[in-house]
Amino acid sequence: MYVPKLFEETRLDVLQHLIGEHPFATLVTLGSDGLNANHLPLVLSPDPAPFGTLRGHVSRANRVWQDISPDVEALAVFQGLQRYITPSWYPTKQETGKVVPTWNYAVVHAYGKPRFHDDPAWLREHVQQLTNRHEAGRPEPWHVTDAPEDYVAAQLRGIVGFEIAVTRLLGKWKVSQNRTETDRQGVSAGLREMGDPSADAMADLIDAKHD
Numbered sequence: 001m002y003v004p005k006l007f008e009e010t011r012l013d014v015l016q017h018l019i020g021e022h023p024f025a026t027l028v029t030l031g032s033d034g035l036n037a038n039h040l041p042l043v044l045s046p047d048p049a050p051f052g053t054l055r056g057h058v059s060r061a062n063r064v065w066q067d068i069s070p071d072v073e074a075l076a077v078f079q080g081l082q083r084y085i086t087p088s089w090y091p092t093k094q095e096t097g098k099v100v101p102t103w104n105y106a107v108v109h110a111y112g113k114p115r116f117h118d119d120p121a122w123l124r125e126h127v128q129q130l131t132n133r134h135e136a137g138r139p140e141p142w143h144v145t146d147a148p149e150d151y152v153a154a155q156l157r158g159i160v161g162f163e164i165a166v167t168r169l170l171g172k173w174k175v176s177q178n179r180t181e182t183d184r185q186g187v188s189a190g191l192r193e194m195g196d197p198s199a200d201a202m203a204d205l206i207d208a209k210h211d
Contacts, residue, residue, distance in 0.1 A: 001109055001170055006178055009171030012050060015108050018080045018171070019044045019054075023133075027056070028075040029114070031067040038064055042076060043130055044166075051166035054110060055126050057159045065116045065160045073111045074164060080106035083202045085176070089190035090183040104187075104202060106173045112164035123156045175206045184210055 009015065019042075027038045042056040054076055058064055068074075087099035117123065128144050135141035144152060176184045184206060191203040 001107075001172060003170065003172045007172050007174045009106070009173040011171075012169070015169045015171045016044060016046075016052065018106060018108050019078050019110070022078050022080050025054075025056075025110075026077040026079075027064075028077065029064055030069040030072045031064065033067075036064055036067075038062065041130060041134075043126070043133060048165065051110070051169055054112070054164040054166060055129075055161065056163075057123065057126060057161045060158050060160050062160075065114075065162065068114065070113070073167065074114050076110040076164065078108040078110070080108070081198065081202050081205055082106070083191065083199060085187055086190070089186045090179065091186050092180065092183055104175050104206070106175070106205065107171070109170040110164070110166050111168045111170075112166045114162045114164050117161040117163065119161075120153070120156055123159060123161045124152075126161050127156070127159075173205070173209060175202070175209050177209065181210070 023041050023043065025040065025042045027040060027042075029036050029038075038058060040056050040058065042054045044052050044054055046052045082103065082105035085102045085104050087093050087101055090099045093099045117126075124144070131142065131144055135143070147155075176187050179187070188203040188206050191199040191206075194200075
């Protein structure tokens with residue numbers, strides 16, 4: 001990923017927070033037919049330090065767990081907030097007209113070599129952790145144990161788990177750092193005027209980055 005110094009994010013807690021808030025990743029691997037991309041939720045555990053371990057699973061019918069280059073790291077891409085930025089929000093537009101549209105976004109790339117798991121106990125623990133993580137905010141959370149045991153066992157036989165000990169994290173926060181302070185304020189104000197929660201969140205990100 002191309003990361004100009006101005007847009008680089010290196011704070012580990014910030015990078016891990018984005019992964020936790022946006023866990024649906026694109027997992028890119030290299031196989032015998034070239035690059036392969038799978039889209040799936042991942043869970044980040046803090047150990048081992050400093051970067052932690054990503055865990056997920058794929059369908060047993062997905063050849064990725066059988067056809068992957070052992071010498072090449074996988075790449076998990078976590079896409080955070082993103083918004084189109086109109087040049088109409090820049091005061092510079094009225095002053096010189098020398099502005100163009102752009103796109104603001106935050107993204108984290110995590111690297112490491114996958115290790116696959118076929119053990120039913122490992123798979124059950126992983127699926128329970130994944131489920132509990134995403135059911136936590138519901139008034140009546142669904143639990144794996146709510147389904148019949150024989151049904152759960154059959155479902156587990158249909159998947160293969162994996163874990164990636166993360167070797168490095170690369171973060172890019174492109175949130176108007178290359179604009180003047182007045183232009184950044186104009187972008188933040190323009191986003192907030194949209195009345196859209198995701199636009200408000202991007203404005204918060206811009207304001208926080210420049211506090």
